[in-house]
Amino acid sequence: MRNSPFTRRDVLKGGTALAATAVFAEPIRAQAPAAAAITPALIEAAKKEGKLAFYTAMDLAFAQQLGKAFEAKYGIAVRVERSGAERIFQRIGQEYTANIRSVDVANTADAAHCIVWTRNGWLEPYLPEDVAKHFPKEYYDPNGLHITTRILVSPIAYNTNLVKPEDAPKSFADLLDPKWAGKLVKGHPAYSGTIMNATFQIARDIGWDYFEKLAKQRVMQVQSATDCPKKVQLGERAAMADGAGYFIIRFKEEGHPVEIVYPTEGTPMAAGPSVVFKGAPNPNAGKLFQNWMHSREAQQFLVDWARQYSPHGQTVEKPGVRPLKDIKLMKEDPAGVEKSADEVKKRYSQIFRV
Amino acid sequence: MTIALPAQLADRRSIKLDFTWPVMFAFVALLCVLIVLPISWLVYYSVTMVDPATQARSLTLGQFHTLFSDPEFVDPLITTVIIAVSSSIACCAVAAPMGWLVARTDMPMTRTIRALVTASFVTPPFLGAVAWEILAAPNSGLLNKLYRLVTGAPQDEYLFNIYTLPGLIFVIACYTFPYVFVLIANALDRIPSDLEDASAMLGASAWETARRVTIPLALPALLAGALIAFLQAMILFGSPAILALPAGFHTMTTKIWSLFQYPPKPELAAAASLPLLVLTVILLRGQAMVLGRKGYTVVGGKGAEPRLIRLGWWLVPAGAFVITVLMLPVFLPYFALFNAAFSPIATTLVTPFNATMHNIYFTFFELSSTKIALKNTFILGTLSATFGTVLALVISYLTARQAVRGHRVLAFLATAPIAIPGIVLGVGLFLSYTQPPFVLYGTIWILFIAYITIELPAAYQQLQSAFRSVHPELEDASRILGATRLRALKDVTAPLLRTSVLATWCFIFVSTIRELSAAVMLFTSETKVVSVLIFDLKESGDLGAISVLGLSMLILTFTVVIGVNRIPGFGAGTRLRNT
Numbered sequence: 001m002r003n004s005p006f007t008r009r010d011v012l013k014g015g016t017a018l019a020a021t022a023v024f025a026e027p028i029r030a031q032a033p034a035a036a037a038i039t040p041a042l043i044e045a046a047k048k049e050g051k052l053a054f055y056t057a058m059d060l061a062f063a064q065q066l067g068k069a070f071e072a073k074y075g076i077a078v079r080v081e082r083s084g085a086e087r088i089f090q091r092i093g094q095e096y097t098a099n100i101r102s103v104d105v106a107n108t109a110d111a112a113h114c115i116v117w118t119r120n121g122w123l124e125p126y127l128p129e130d131v132a133k134h135f136p137k138e139y140y141d142p143n144g145l146h147i148t149t150r151i152l153v154s155p156i157a158y159n160t161n162l163v164k165p166e167d168a169p170k171s172f173a174d175l176l177d178p179k180w181a182g183k184l185v186k187g188h189p190a191y192s193g194t195i196m197n198a199t200f201q202i203a204r205d206i207g208w209d210y211f212e213k214l215a216k217q218r219v220m221q222v223q224s225a226t227d228c229p230k231k232v233q234l235g236e237r238a239a240m241a242d243g244a245g246y247f248i249i250r251f252k253e254e255g256h257p258v259e260i261v262y263p264t265e266g267t268p269m270a271a272g273p274s275v276v277f278k279g280a281p282n283p284n285a286g287k288l289f290q291n292w293m294h295s296r297e298a299q300q301f302l303v304d305w306a307r308q309y310s311p312h313g314q315t316v317e318k319p320g321v322r323p324l325k326d327i328k329l330m331k332e333d334p335a336g337v338e339k340s341a342d343e344v345k346k347r348y349s350q351i352f353r354v
Numbered sequence: 355m356t357i358a359l360p361a362q363l364a365d366r367r368s369i370k371l372d373f374t375w376p377v378m379f380a381f382v383a384l385l386c387v388l389i390v391l392p393i394s395w396l397v398y399y400s401v402t403m404v405d406p407a408t409q410a411r412s413l414t415l416g417q418f419h420t421l422f423s424d425p426e427f428v429d430p431l432i433t434t435v436i437i438a439v440s441s442s443i444a445c446c447a448v449a450a451p452m453g454w455l456v457a458r459t460d461m462p463m464t465r466t467i468r469a470l471v472t473a474s475f476v477t478p479p480f481l482g483a484v485a486w487e488i489l490a491a492p493n494s495g496l497l498n499k500l501y502r503l504v505t506g507a508p509q510d511e512y513l514f515n516i517y518t519l520p521g522l523i524f525v526i527a528c529y530t531f532p533y534v535f536v537l538i539a540n541a542l543d544r545i546p547s548d549l550e551d552a553s554a555m556l557g558a559s560a561w562e563t564a565r566r567v568t569i570p571l572a573l574p575a576l577l578a579g580a581l582i583a584f585l586q587a588m589i590l591f592g593s594p595a596i597l598a599l600p601a602g603f604h605t606m607t608t609k610i611w612s613l614f615q616y617p618p619k620p621e622l623a624a625a626a627s628l629p630l631l632v633l634t635v636i637l638l639r640g641q642a643m644v645l646g647r648k649g650y651t652v653v654g655g656k657g658a659e660p661r662l663i664r665l666g667w668w669l670v671p672a673g674a675f676v677i678t679v680l681m682l683p684v685f686l687p688y689f690a691l692f693n694a695a696f697s698p699i700a701t702t703l704v705t706p707f708n709a710t711m712h713n714i715y716f717t718f719f720e721l722s723s724t725k726i727a728l729k730n731t732f733i734l735g736t737l738s739a740t741f742g743t744v745l746a747l748v749i750s751y752l753t754a755r756q757a758v759r760g761h762r763v764l765a766f767l768a769t770a771p772i773a774i775p776g777i778v779l780g781v782g783l784f785l786s787y788t789q790p791p792f793v794l795y796g797t798i799w800i801l802f803i804a805y806i807t808i809e810l811p812a813a814y815q816q817l818q819s820a821f822r823s824v825h826p827e828l829e830d831a832s833r834i835l836g837a838t839r840l841r842a843l844k845d846v847t848a849p850l851l852r853t854s855v856l857a858t859w860c861f862i863f864v865s866t867i868r869e870l871s872a873a874v875m876l877f878t879s880e881t882k883v884v885s886v887l888i889f890d891l892k893e894s895g896d897l898g899a900i901s902v903l904g905l906s907m908l909i910l911t912f913t914v915v916i917g918v919n920r921i922p923g924f925g926a927g928t929r930l931r932n933t
Contacts, residue, residue, distance in 0.1 A: 053879060060894055064720040079722045081879040083890055090616040095878055098788045100796035102880050162509060183510070188599070190615050191893065220517065220600050227895035234701050236494040342617065349426065354599050 033125050033144050035132035038291050043074060045284035051077045052285040055092060056107040057085035057193055058150070058272065059226045059247065062306040069301060070292055076285050084224045085109040085193025089116075092277075096122060104286035105293075107149055107274040109225070110193030111334035112341060114146040114273050124278040128291035130312065135294070139271070139311035147294055150272040150302055151309035151324060154198040154225065156261040157248040158239035159232050168239075171264040172206060175214060175241055182218045185237035188354070190345045191223035198225075198242045198268035199344055200337045201330040206265055208347065214241060215351045232258055242268065249307040249321050262322065266330040272308075377840070378752060378764070381745070385767040388807050391792075392782025393631075393774070399624035399785055417625035427626060430604040437523055437605060438588040444527040445534045445583040448679055450576055453538030455672050458568075460662045467676060468539070474683035475532040476911055478868035478885060480592025481904040482529050484892060485687030487596065488694055490514035490521065494701040496690060517601040525593050528683040530586045534579030541575030542568075547661035560663075574644075581641050585634055589775030591871035592885075596892055606630060607777045607871060614875070620785060627778035634773040691901040700897035713898035717906075721899060726880070727887040731867060732910065734798055734883060738805040739863040743855055745806065746813035751843055754821035755829070765814075772811035779804055780875030796878045804872040809862045816861065820854035821847070860915045867911055 036042075056063045060082045067078030083091065085108040092103055108114070117123050118141075127144030139148035156175070158168050162183075169175050175184060187195035202210060220237050222228060228243025233251050245267075248260045274293060276286045292298055299312035309324050317323055337344075400418070402411040421427045456464045474482075489497050492512040501513040515521055545568065553563040591607040598608055606626065613623040665672055694700040696709045717724055746768070753765040771779070783804050787794040794800040824847055832842035848855070870885040877886045884907050891900045 055879065060721070060891070060896060060899075061716070064716075064722060067722060068720065077722070079726070079879075081723065082894065084893055086615065087893070090614065090618070091879070093616055094614075094618070095796065098793070098795045100878055102796070102878060190612065218602075221602055222600060222895065224894040227893065230895040231494075234491075234494040234699060236491050236701075345615070352602065353429070354602055354604060 033127050035127050035129045036287070036291065037129045038288065038295075042284060042288055042291075046074065046076055046282075046288040049076070049282040049285040051079065052104040052282045052289055053079045053081060053102055054105050054107070054289065055081040055083075055088050055103045057083065057088055057109040058107060058308075059244065059306070062302075065305060066293070066298065066301065069298070070289060073292070074288065076288070078289065084191035085113070086189070086191050086196060089113045089193075092117075092122075096120075101277070101279055101281055103277050104280040104282045105274060105276055105289050107272060107293075108193050109152055109270050109272045110196050110337065111146075111148070111271045111273050111332070112196075112338035113193070114141070114275060115334060115338045117275060118145050122278055124276040124280070124283070124287075126276050126287050126290055128294050130291075130296060130299075131294050134296070134313040135311050136313070146273040146275045147290070148271040148311050149274040149293060150306070151311060152194050152225075152270045152272055153245040153262075153309070153324075153327065153329070154194050154242045154268040154270070155245045155248070156239060156241065156263050157229060157232055157243070157245070157258055158261065159235050159237075160257040160259050162235060162238040165259070168259065168261060169263075170261060172202065172210060172241075173265070175239070176210070176217070180217055180239065183238040184214075184217055184241050185220040185222060185228050185231040185239075185243075186214075186241040187225040187228050187243050188221055188223050189348050192225040193272075194225035194244060194268075194270045195242055196341060196344065197270035197332060197337060199348060200333070200340065201266075201268045203344065203347075204333075204336070205330055208351070211348070211351050215353075219352070221352060221354050229258070246307040253307070253320060262327050264328075266328045268330045269332055271332060271334075377748065378760070381749060381752070382760075382764060382767065384745075385749075385764070388803060388810075389767060389770050389774070392779060392786045392807075395785035396624045396627060396631075396778065396782040399621050400628055401625075403621055417622050420622065421625050421629070427609065430606050430609040431629065433519070433603055434588055434606040436519070437526060437594075438584045440523045441527040441530060441587040442580050442584040444523065445531045446576060446580050448527075449531050449534035449579060450538055450572075452676060452679055453535050453542055454572075455665075455676060457539045457542035458663055459665050459672070461665060461669070461672060461676070467680070470680050470684050471532050471535050474529060474680075475536075476864050476868070476908065477529060477683065477687070478592060478870065478888075478904075478907075479526065479529040479590055480596055480870055480885065480889060480892075481691070481900075481907075482683060482687050483525050483593040483596040484888075484897065484900055484904070485690045486516050486521075486525050486528075488690040488700050488897060489686055490516040491701070492517065496693070496701060496703070497686075499701070517597060519601065519603070522594060522597045522601065523587075525597060526587045526590055527583075528687075529593070530583045530590075531679075531683065533582045533586060534576075537575045537579040537582070538572060541572050545571045550661065577644060578641065581637055585637065585775075588633070589630060589777065589871070591777050591874065592889070595870075595874075595889065607775070610777050610781065611874065620781070623781050624785065627775075627781050630775045630778055631773060634775065638773055691904055694897050694901035695905055697898070700901070713902050717899045717902040723882055723887050723890075724903070727882045727884045728906070728910070730798060730801075730881060731884045731907075732914075734801055734805060735863045735866045735914070737802055738809065738866045739859045741802075742806050742809050742813050742862045743817075743859045746810060746817045746858060747848075747851075747855065748843075750814055750818035750821050751847065754818050755826060765818075768814040769811045771807045774807070776804075776808055776869065776871030777875065779807060780872035783807075783872070784875050795876070796881065798881045800876050801873060801881060801883065804876055805862075805866045805869060808869065808872060809865050812865070813858045813862055816858045817851070817854060820851050824850050856919060860918060863914060863918075864911055867907060 054063070054067060060080070063080045063082055067080050070076065070078055088106060088108060089110070092106060095102060123145040125144045131140050131147050135147070140146070156169055169180070189196040189199040219241065220231065222231060225242065225244045226247060228240040229247035229251060231237050232240050233256050245260060248258050251258045274290060276290045280286050294312065296312055296314045299310040299315045302308050303310050303315050304318060307321060401413055401415065403414045403416060404411055455461050456467055489495050492498060492515040493510070495514065495516065497514055498512040501507065502509070502511065516525065549567050550563050553567045558566065589607065591611065594605040594608050595611065598605055604612070610623050610626050613619045613626065693704050695713055697704045698708055698710050698712070702708070749764055749768045753761045783800055784795065786792065787800050794803070828846050829842045832846045833839070837845065868885065870889060873883050873886050874889060877883065884903060888900050888903050
């Protein structure tokens with residue numbers, strides 16, 4: 001473990017990034033916290049707290065695996081509070097408004113939440129060393145208020161027992177074919193952050209009339225983006241119109257009859273940022289967890305186990321998943337989502353009646 | 355029994371404080387806080403709104419205008435009424451013949467049948483809904499798979515679709531029918547056969563006797579059952595929350611819940627709660643009026659045992675009927691949950707080759723909320739049951755013995771919460787206890803208050819009827835001997851009421867454990883209970899973990915209920931000598 005927050009190597013690596021934004025380098029550096037390493041002092045302080053609460057929208061099984069790995073390494077118990085990103089956001093808001101401080105670290109699937117939390121002044125600036133060194137600039141806040149932990153895509157997928165490959169949909173437009181009536185499942189933007197972003201992006205790029213037509217297909221509505229792949233895996237519905245892509249990859253690798261489709265119009269995406277809360281009950285354990293979660297070790301675990309995309313420059317993608325750069329992605333716009341989230345939810349519930 | 359009165363008694367009595375009045379006032383105050391506070395906040399929020407600029411509240415009827423004009427609210431209101439009416443009719447149609455078979459015919463194994471109905475009462479409605487999803491989802495449901503296997507029907511044909519309005523009504527009826535069944539069976543148990551004998555002696559046929567004697571006597575119970583089924587279906591949150599969303603509609607309770615999504619709209623939620631409250635009050639008043647005029651006193655004298663009707667060959671269809679009815683809320687769902695707990699995929703049949711312990715391992719060793727939720731549930735269940743029983747005991751004593759003036763107020767306050775649906779109470783308590791003077795949100799005490807309030811009416815009614823069965827002369831003797839009312843209650847009446855007290859305790863415990871609608875409004879991550887955890891797991895479709903948790907919840911319930919009944923000196927193990 002290094003004692004100094006900076007090593008020669010850090011400075012060298014950081015140099016490239018700084019050069020790129022030379023003009024803004026000074027004012028940002030003036031505010032930005034020094035990139036923090038995992039120091040023995042931090043571990044010691046964190047161990048004294050002994051526990052932390054991690055509110056997350058990531059799939060429960062992986063969140064628990066992540067917590068267990070952290071506990072195995074540092075002996076600090078992680079209590080996972082999993083729910084859809086929009087419900088996590090609601091929960092934290094409700095708790096903070098009632099002056100209840102129980103969340104230490106949160107990981108959402110909707111970057112717009114960080115805008116609100118930052119505006120409310122609820123976030124603790126903390127920039128882990130690995131993030132400063134290995135994360136592309138667009139994946140973290142220069143002040144270390146939020147860091148993208150994972151990148152999610154919301155593709156189409158189908159059950160290969162129920163759909164022949166030649167009949168499989170290739171685009172969102174294909175899903176409007178009458179043959180898909182009663183055979184689709186989709187997530188809900190009022191519960192899932194991934195679906196909130198996907199709904200926003202599809203409405204922007206394809207238009208709301210797509211949803212109006214889709215609603216006529218007797219779509220089965222579930223809450224979480226992680227439930228859609230499960231309904232396809234069970235064979236309850238033949239295809240999903242949106243949902244967590246990583247689950248389809250995982251199920252396929254486990255031998256379940258599912259296949260992923262990256263729609264020709266572009267695949268919606270959502271960054272999944274993590275934050276440390278100011279005035280959290282276990283500040284040091286929270287920082288240690290935030291730091292470790294963005295280390296190469298944990299990020300590689302994210303790639304290997306959870307099959308999600310990592311922003312960490314040193315992680316190695318396993319074969320069997322299409323690299324992010326080869327997917328035609330829809331553009332993410334957290335600020336846009338933040339502004340219109342309420343409108344999206346309202347319009348959506350008018351169209352789908354739930 | 356003769357005991358000489360000590361001579362100095364008269365003096366002693368004058369010095370000794372009788373705590374009845376202070377206790378009475380304390381309870382009235384307590385009940386006011388419990389019930390009046392949340393309702394006042396609810397009403398206040400429903401008619402006010404916050405000015406975004408000044409943060410000041412001003413009076414408005416805007417919320418109600420939205421509520422009754424926006425189809426987003428009108429549709430759920432209509433859906434809710436349809437669900438409540440249909441499931442109430444369905445419950446009565448099934449519970450009435452079944453109650454009659456169990457109480458009035460020579461049907462064998464009636465104790466087992468009654469026990470199995472109790473098992474369906476112990477099953478939380480949301481767990482039943484999840485189990486029915488596993489059974490009757492149109493494509494992956496086990497029953498539909500069986501249907502396709504047997505008939506060779508194509509892949510997209512199905513027999514049942516649980517994700518529909520009738521599907522939801524069916525599941526709700528499955529878990530409301532015990533209320534109706536118990537009411538009807540108990541009423542039929544109590545109807546003495548001498549009235550029927552009289553009718554037979556006067557030359558009426560069996561059918562005429564049934565039509566003119568038995569059915570009219572059982573009618574009030576049927577009416578009460580229909581009403582309870584209606585109310586239960588109307589205020590239920592769990593089953594609709596699990597089945598209505600995939601089916602593509604809202605009920606009032608799920609709509610109210612969704613109003614707490616960011617940005618929360620507590621004013622609208624409060625306004626949307628009030629129709630449920632008003633409707634409940636109206637229906638209860640209506641019932642009181644109807645029953646008030648038709649009060650048949652059937653519990654008169656020692657009465658002969660009800661004469662059992664011989665079924666003869668009718669036993670076969672009757673037995674088939676009872677078994678079918680019990681399949682739906684008990685056998686099939688538990689089979690589905692058991693299957694899902696050990697299966698790699700919830701809707702695949704378990705065989706010795708694919709059985710897995712993964713779900714059990716995951717739930718108990720990986721899922722970090724399991725322990726805290728089980729702990730909270732156990733603590734809350736025990737505390738609410740204990741405190742709720744004591745509260746109900748004291749109130750029912752004061753009212754049954756008419757110990758103090760104003761006992762009617764007390765009786766009214768203790769029964770009033772029956773008109774408050776869980777989710778409405780949840781909203782009211784959330785508004786009451788997230789701001790000064792009482793900040794309880796974030797602690798288990800807010801859940802404790804919710805549970806006590808919700809369960810008080812039933813506990814009170816049970817104990818009050820128990821008090822009525824103990825003659826006051828025993829207490830009077832104790833009072834003559836110088837004991838205060840509290841002392842008489844503790845030393846004389848309480849021991850005589852053991853069985854009822856125990857039954858009430860178990861009833862509150864079970865009800866607390868299966869409660870979701872108030873808990874889902876009031877929990878925080880550290881005060882999570884098992885019902886909420888299951889609800890969260892449902893969101894991401896973790897059916898295996900839900901099944902394991904659901905089954906462990908039932909094991910916990912039965913262990914506690916059986917354990918409590920075996921406590922030496924308190925449980926049913928020791929019989930009281932009533933001489």
